[in-house]
Amino acid sequence: MTRSAEELLPFYVNGTLDAAERAEVDAALADSADLRAELEVLTALRKQMQAEEVESPGEFGLARLMRDVDRDGPASSAPGEEPGNVVPIRRLRIWQIAAALVLAIGLAQSVILLNAPGDPGFELASGGAAGADFVVGFAPDATEAQIRALLLNAGVEISAGPSALGLYELAVLDETGIQAAEEMLLAAEGRLIDTLEVIAP
Amino acid sequence: MTEDQTQAALLARMADGDRQALAALYRALEKPVFRFIRSRLNDPFEASDILHDVFMEVWRSAGRFEGRSKVQTWIFGIAYRKVIDAHRKRGRTDLVGDVPDSADEGPDAETCLAAGQEAEHVRHCLGTLKDDHRAAISMAFYDDMTYGEIAEIAGVPEGTIKTRIFHAKKLLMRCLSGRVARRAPA
Numbered sequence: 001m002t003r004s005a006e007e008l009l010p011f012y013v014n015g016t017l018d019a020a021e022r023a024e025v026d027a028a029l030a031d032s033a034d035l036r037a038e039l040e041v042l043t044a045l046r047k048q049m050q051a052e053e054v055e056s057p058g059e060f061g062l063a064r065l066m067r068d069v070d071r072d073g074p075a076s077s078a079p080g081e082e083p084g085n086v087v088p089i090r091r092l093r094i095w096q097i098a099a100a101l102v103l104a105i106g107l108a109q110s111v112i113l114l115n116a117p118g119d120p121g122f123e124l125a126s127g128g129a130a131g132a133d134f135v136v137g138f139a140p141d142a143t144e145a146q147i148r149a150l151l152l153n154a155g156v157e158i159s160a161g162p163s164a165l166g167l168y169e170l171a172v173l174d175e176t177g178i179q180a181a182e183e184m185l186l187a188a189e190g191r192l193i194d195t196l197e198v199i200a201p
Numbered sequence: 202m203t204e205d206q207t208q209a210a211l212l213a214r215m216a217d218g219d220r221q222a223l224a225a226l227y228r229a230l231e232k233p234v235f236r237f238i239r240s241r242l243n244d245p246f247e248a249s250d251i252l253h254d255v256f257m258e259v260w261r262s263a264g265r266f267e268g269r270s271k272v273q274t275w276i277f278g279i280a281y282r283k284v285i286d287a288h289r290k291r292g293r294t295d296l297v298g299d300v301p302d303s304a305d306e307g308p309d310a311e312t313c314l315a316a317g318q319e320a321e322h323v324r325h326c327l328g329t330l331k332d333d334h335r336a337a338i339s340m341a342f343y344d345d346m347t348y349g350e351i352a353e354i355a356g357v358p359e360g361t362i363k364t365r366i367f368h369a370k371k372l373l374m375r376c377l378s379g380r381v382a383r384r385a386p387a
Contacts, residue, residue: 007363010338010370016347041374046342048323056235057249062227065256069220072257148282148356173289 002028005035013042132159132169133178134185135197142192150192154184167195204229208272216264223260230273231256233344234280240339241284241332251287255280270353274346278354281336288332326376334369337362 005028011017012025029035057064134156138147151157151170155177161168170185172178182198189196202210208229214222234255239248258279266275327335333355340346340354348366352359 003367007367010341010366011348014341014345016345038370038374042370045323045373048320049327049339049342052320052324054232054236054239055245056232057252058231061231061235061249061252062224065227065253065260066220066224068253068257069223069260072261145353145356152356 005029005032006038009035009039010042013039013046131171133172133181133199134170135167135199136170136185136193137167137195139192139194146192150184150188154181156181156185205271205273209266209268212259212263212266212272215260216266223256226259226272227256230276233273234276236343237277237336237339238280238284240327240343241336242287243328247287251280251283254283258283271350273344274350274353277340277344277346278356281354284332284336322377322380323373325380326373329376330369330372334365334372337365338369338373341366 005025008017008021008025012022017025029039154170155173156170157173159169159171170181172181185193185196208226211222211226211229215226231252235248235252238251238255239245242248242251255276259276262279266272270278327338330338336355337351340351341348346354348359348362352362355362
């Protein structure tokens, strides 16, 4: 019994394999009594799982949803429309992102000079980069799935953004992993990330 | 019109503010989405809250659905991430569900089959899996999704999903076999 056929077996059971994959599993089943026994187990397991009744919120949940939708107001704008104050990142150019970073850093420095660090209300004018570990602009053709995988692998989460220029602030989930996160984000620069700024600790 | 096309049309109407379309989509997908959330959380009330949050987000984001995946896949992706957020907020760590030492230490399949027919054992053993293993096997067996769809929802490569389900299956069989063995007469 091959590892490949074993990995495909659950999807053979749920009927989602293509013809070539089914043929591969069929051939492996013909050769292996163990795999045939496993097929019976998985078939029974799936049947058991699907037979289980789950009490969902049903109409009560729908009523609650409608109440909150009414409070929330109308749904999002139609596909393709963007809120007037947001520039879609796919329209950005590198120089715009760079300019935004220079401006943000300049503003932050101005505020630092104008306010004593201990003053109540002291914060960076660049908006919340305090608490963020990185500021990134994602590549226009980076998909949501690619970005999500990158963030998960790097152990970071989006702490703010998108800014008006489409920049995001990222924070590491575990401070001890900041070095690894930086390396992973740097490795993605030029592919999924157009611009990366590492915020000094 | 396929089921997915019908659901995509509902999303398009929702983007224009059609609440009846939201109600129709909720009725079509509420049960599978809730079952998926519930399979990853022990608390039915928390699962209900997350279901509510998922459909609120679907309502708010309907206009941003680009049709690059099935509607169900898109909504399961939202639910997947919300459950991860819930686990993270609670500081939950996945201490269970270690990968088996080797593949050939698996239990006797016939024993598992007998155990697999008992709902209580199945529920218990699913509960011993790590969240990502449980989520993958839930989508494969509750919702009959392809490994490609599951990978898209979880945001990982297809090979990762095959490996997760491979290990989840081994762990389930080991757990089921162990429970049956403990109940067997001496």
